[in-house]
Amino acid sequence: MSDLEPTPRTTLRRLPARGHFDRATVNAILDEALVCHVGFVSDGQPFVIPTIHARVGDEVFVHGSAASRMLKTLQGGVPVCLTATLLDGLVLARSAFHHSMNYRSVVVLGDAQAVTDDRGKWDALQAIVEHVAAGRWREVREPSAKELAATLVLRLPIEEASAKVRSGPPLDDEEDYALECWAGVLPLRLTPGTPVPDPRMPAGRALPASVTMYARPQTELDRRG
Amino acid sequence: MSDLEPTPRTTLRRLPARGHFDRATVNAILDEALVCHVGFVSDGQPFVIPTIHARVGDEVFVHGSAASRMLKTLQGGVPVCLTATLLDGLVLARSAFHHSMNYRSVVVLGDAQAVTDDRGKWDALQAIVEHVAAGRWREVREPSAKELAATLVLRLPIEEASAKVRSGPPLDDEEDYALECWAGVLPLRLTPGTPVPDPRMPAGRALPASVTMYARPQTELDRRG
Numbered sequence: 063m064s065d066l067e068p069t070p071r072t073t074l075r076r077l078p079a080r081g082h083f084d085r086a087t088v089n090a091i092l093d094e095a096l097v098c099h100v101g102f103v104s105d106g107q108p109f110v111i112p113t114i115h116a117r118v119g120d121e122v123f124v125h126g127s128a129a130s131r132m133l134k135t136l137q138g139g140v141p142v143c144l145t146a147t148l149l150d151g152l153v154l155a156r157s158a159f160h161h162s163m164n165y166r167s168v169v170v171l172g173d174a175q176a177v178t179d180d181r182g183k184w185d186a187l188q189a190i191v192e193h194v195a196a197g198r199w200r201e202v203r204e205p206s207a208k209e210l211a212a213t214l215v216l217r218l219p220i221e222e223a224s225a226k227v228r229s230g231p232p233l234d235d236e237e238d239y240a241l242e243c244w245a246g247v248l249p250l251r252l253t254p255g256t257p258v259p260d261p262r263m264p265a266g267r268a269l270p271a272s273v274t275m276y277a278r279p280q281t282e283l284d285r286r287g
Numbered sequence: 288m289s290d291l292e293p294t295p296r297t298t299l300r301r302l303p304a305r306g307h308f309d310r311a312t313v314n315a316i317l318d319e320a321l322v323c324h325v326g327f328v329s330d331g332q333p334f335v336i337p338t339i340h341a342r343v344g345d346e347v348f349v350h351g352s353a354a355s356r357m358l359k360t361l362q363g364g365v366p367v368c369l370t371a372t373l374l375d376g377l378v379l380a381r382s383a384f385h386h387s388m389n390y391r392s393v394v395v396l397g398d399a400q401a402v403t404d405d406r407g408k409w410d411a412l413q414a415i416v417e418h419v420a421a422g423r424w425r426e427v428r429e430p431s432a433k434e435l436a437a438t439l440v441l442r443l444p445i446e447e448a449s450a451k452v453r454s455g456p457p458l459d460d461e462e463d464y465a466l467e468c469w470a471g472v473l474p475l476r477l478t479p480g481t482p483v484p485d486p487r488m489p490a491g492r493a494l495p496a497s498v499t500m501y502a503r504p505q506t507e508l509d510r511r512g
Binding site: 071075076096097099100101102103106107108109110111112114127129130131141142143144145147149151152154155156157158159161163165167169171187188191194195198199201202203204205206209213231232238239241242243244245246247248249250251252253254255256257258259260261262263267268269270272273276 | 296300301321322324325326327328331332333334335336337339352354355356366367368369370372374376377379380381382383384386388390392394396412413416419420423424426427428429430431434438456457463464466467468469470471472473474475476477478479480481482483484485486487488492493494495497498501
């Protein structure tokens with residue numbers, strides 16, 4: 063697994079210490095993030111749309127209805143930016159100016175291509191369902207041929223990409239450390255609540271493993287404060 | 288407060304029932320979301336960057352270093368797309384095909400303008416700090432003239448915008464309701480953890496109201512399952 067080469071478009075001009083180009087960091091953020099935001103240009107106007115993704119190896123997949131404006135635009139091979147962001151905490155400094163967020167984000171630039179063979183589409187859809195809730199694919203009805211045909215799947219190679227990470231306590235101006243206000247980090251985490259059974263399901267059906275075992279993939283890198 | 292007029296660019300072509308154009312819905316989503324994703328085009332390439340925002344009236348503000356590539360590009364009055372997304376839950380259907388997410392998102396299209404007067408910048412920065420943690424502004428040192436000069440603030444009018452909301456249980460194909468798998472929603476929420484004091488702060492300092500009272504603004508619309 064070779065690491066990523068910074069390009070002029072992915073090099074961090076400010077705060078370069080926050081930049082990461084190793085695939086382990088990039089992949090871990092893409093895997094933990096439930097959704098990403100996909101940017102594309104149509105008639106000169108940028109659009110940014112939230113969507114579910116899944117990474118498989120050195121590619122990231124998105125999917126949707128074959129009638130979707132975003133997917134129809136993207137399959138034309140136009141430039142795309144796929145950004146995944148994890149919020150890890152509020153950084154509460156002693157000055158308004160040094161307030162910040164702890165976060166991990168990945169930006170992937172490139173051209174997306176439609177996955178045209180059924181096997182490739184099937185595998186990508188399985189990866190997307192498993193990305194959202196590991197183990198779910200084998201609990202549910204698999205796609206029919208008609209459903210597969212109605213779904214557009216796009217692949218984006220992870221070639222030009224970078225991660226950006228901020229962690230740790232606030233960094234205040236030296237003279238501000240004498241101030242008496244509280245400073246620190248309020249950690250944030252996307253937390254699952256109590257599952258809500260479909261009202262059309264008979265009462266008492268046991269929760270499946272995909273729900274009882276639900277967790278995002280975790281890495282060394284995250285939640286250092 | 289007049290509501291928003293759908294345009295060809297903000298009209299939902301698919302699933303139009305998910306679209307909302309009333310300002311109350313748009314504003315509530317912008318206010319609850321801690322960060323947004325800003326899309327802009329540079330040399331034909333779209334970029335999507337996560338950033339903190341704050342809404343004041345019918346405008347949304349973003350800020351950053353005067354050296355930021357994004358902000359320098361945006362202040363040229365180029366078309367921008369600002370998208371805020373709240374994840375409310377995993378929608379676990381009986382078929383792979385009907386899996387979905389419950390979410391609320393807002394897309395704002397337009398041209399951003401730099402806020403050039405110090406009073407306008409000050410008010411926007413206060414709104415941004417208060418957006419992240421209500422009550423924090425009065426707990427901390429206010430910006431100096433030098434800090435104000437080093438900060439670029441941009442305003443984007445909320446004129447061409449729409450919200451998109453999915454809530455409620457999965458919608459399965461009629462024949463799939465007979466399947467025996469569990470179906471329902473796993474709610475998700477961005478939850479604060481235990482505050483982590485800055486290691487450079489003397490021990491025992493009391494938590495401030497901005498932390499003990501921390502909560503996102505909530506609306507009628509959210510968390511219906």
